[in-house]
Amino acid sequence: MALVGGIGSGKTTELLLTMDRLRRHDDAVNVFLEASEFTDFSETNPGAMLAAIGLRLCARIGKLFGEPSEQVRSASDKLRKLALGTTEWHGEPPDSEEWDGMYAVRVPGLMKPRFPELKERVAEVKDLLETVLSRFLERDSQITVLVDGLDRLIEPARFREFAEQDLRALRGTKVTMIVAAPLLLWYDHSRFLDDYFDVVKHIPVAAVDPKESRFLKDILKRRGADELMSAASINDICRFSGGVLRDLLELAQSAAQDAYRGTEDRISKQHVREAVRQLGNRYLAGVGTTRRTIIRRLLRDEQFSPSSPVSRDLLVNRQVLEYSKGGRDYFRVHPALVEVLPEPA
Amino acid sequence: MMKFSAITPFRLVRSLGVAGARNPAIYLLICEGPAAATVEADLLAETAVQLGGSIHVNTASQVLRDGLPGWQDGSTRLIYFDAWLPDLVAALDRHSAALVQDGGQLLLLADEKSAERLLSTAPNLRSRLTDVFQIVPDDLSGGLPA
Numbered sequence: 001m002a003l004v005g006g007i008g009s010g011k012t013t014e015l016l017l018t019m020d021r022l023r024r025h026d027d028a029v030n031v032f033l034e035a036s037e038f039t040d041f042s043e044t045n046p047g048a049m050l051a052a053i054g055l056r057l058c059a060r061i062g063k064l065f066g067e068p069s070e071q072v073r074s075a076s077d078k079l080r081k082l083a084l085g086t087t088e089w090h091g092e093p094p095d096s097e098e099w100d101g102m103y104a105v106r107v108p109g110l111m112k113p114r115f116p117e118l119k120e121r122v123a124e125v126k127d128l129l130e131t132v133l134s135r136f137l138e139r140d141s142q143i144t145v146l147v148d149g150l151d152r153l154i155e156p157a158r159f160r161e162f163a164e165q166d167l168r169a170l171r172g173t174k175v176t177m178i179v180a181a182p183l184l185l186w187y188d189h190s191r192f193l194d195d196y197f198d199v200v201k202h203i204p205v206a207a208v209d210p211k212e213s214r215f216l217k218d219i220l221k222r223r224g225a226d227e228l229m230s231a232a233s234i235n236d237i238c239r240f241s242g243g244v245l246r247d248l249l250e251l252a253q254s255a256a257q258d259a260y261r262g263t264e265d266r267i268s269k270q271h272v273r274e275a276v277r278q279l280g281n282r283y284l285a286g287v288g289t290t291r292r293t294i295i296r297r298l299l300r301d302e303q304f305s306p307s308s309p310v311s312r313d314l315l316v317n318r319q320v321l322e323y324s325k326g327g328r329d330y331f332r333v334h335p336a337l338v339e340v341l342p343e344p345a
Numbered sequence: 346m347m348k349f350s351a352i353t354p355f356r357l358v359r360s361l362g363v364a365g366a367r368n369p370a371i372y373l374l375i376c377e378g379p380a381a382a383t384v385e386a387d388l389l390a391e392t393a394v395q396l397g398g399s400i401h402v403n404t405a406s407q408v409l410r411d412g413l414p415g416w417q418d419g420s421t422r423l424i425y426f427d428a429w430l431p432d433l434v435a436a437l438d439r440h441s442a443a444l445v446q447d448g449g450q451l452l453l454l455a456d457e458k459s460a461e462r463l464l465s466t467a468p469n470l471r472s473r474l475t476d477v478f479q480i481v482p483d484d485l486s487g488g489l490p491a
Contacts, residue, residue: 007468007469007472008472012442034442034443036439036440036442036443040436040440041436041439041440042436148442149442152438152439152441152442152469153439154468154469246472246473250475253475254475254476257360257363257364257476258350260359260360260363261352261356261359261360274350277348277350278349278350278476278477281347281348281349281477282464282471282474282477284347285347285460285461285464285465285471286461286462286464286465286466287465316468317465317468317471318468318472340348
């Protein structure tokens, strides 16, 4: 399954909630992987995600099923070497009078990039992983791997580079994968999502009408908003968040801190207005003439197409938000940005 | 020109204090060159006085060269952007979720030009910023920034 959504839309929260639900089942074995565990993103390292999954499962075997078999232990050792690298000792004499007969050669691992022959090794990692998996599958364990963080590779092509070999290798292994994917894949015409995932879930902003959303208000009220601000201020925070969960919390926190710095014990409309202005100015940074033209056209004519690179940038940067209602996607300028957008000259 | 709220080191450290040492936070602080050294010194002094702690200070060039060591002690780190380093900003953007996941607080101090570029080229990091301020040195009376 691919979980597709913009920055701050709540993909990580969805993954964590899914993990929480799965934990209720006795036969569930869940692995939550943050992409930075197996890559520094500087270049692709195919096989690293598989290796990371394998290592995590190896660590569980002893606890779940007791002493692992010799075969599994051997696979685990090999996976560890492939993933983390190893130091091999070679007997060739170097040009040195103090030579003691051996010299060390560092062999980098899959989880540290720069390994030219990696692609050939994906099959090897897959075989080792399957050996580890067999121990779980013979006990009818339901394995789910949740991968977060690859969505920070915003460009679809970069995401594909990282994901496609490992995802393809996992086909037929009886492992369920749930991967957070960048929003642009939703608007990409390459069919990557259809080809690699059985289910694609698009997470647009949380509320079509943020100002009226009971869901957004409940999020704030559960954090004590009722005691700190008026209903009108809660409405304003919901409205100017545009329905983006992270922005909702950010606005509330920013307004609260502004009140605190002013030594006041309640959040006023003025504090909320200041928080909105702060958030809007963040979105305004780097918005030049071309982007302003597109934004104004969307404000004026409600016309926006994510087909051009500039338009897609606006979506990625959340200056334009995507909404979904009745199966139809449509776009709006982020309401906090609208508040600070200068009038055309 | 960007128009973010002004803050002084005194008031910023007060915010850090009330949020608590284990409350992750990332602030982008905008300050033009000549005042940056004063602001940095004020932040160190206020942290010592108000929080009884210290700030680990690195330049962006140092972080690019040596990496950003992980920190689990909930302490505060400051990265001063002594130059515009797109590779570092890209790395901070991609690892933004992990920057303060152990409860640390990160202050990014940059001039206006670098701050604007950071905001427009690092959407993941921007989304995780706690706030953005124009930071000005404390005035000796401890009053509000102009």
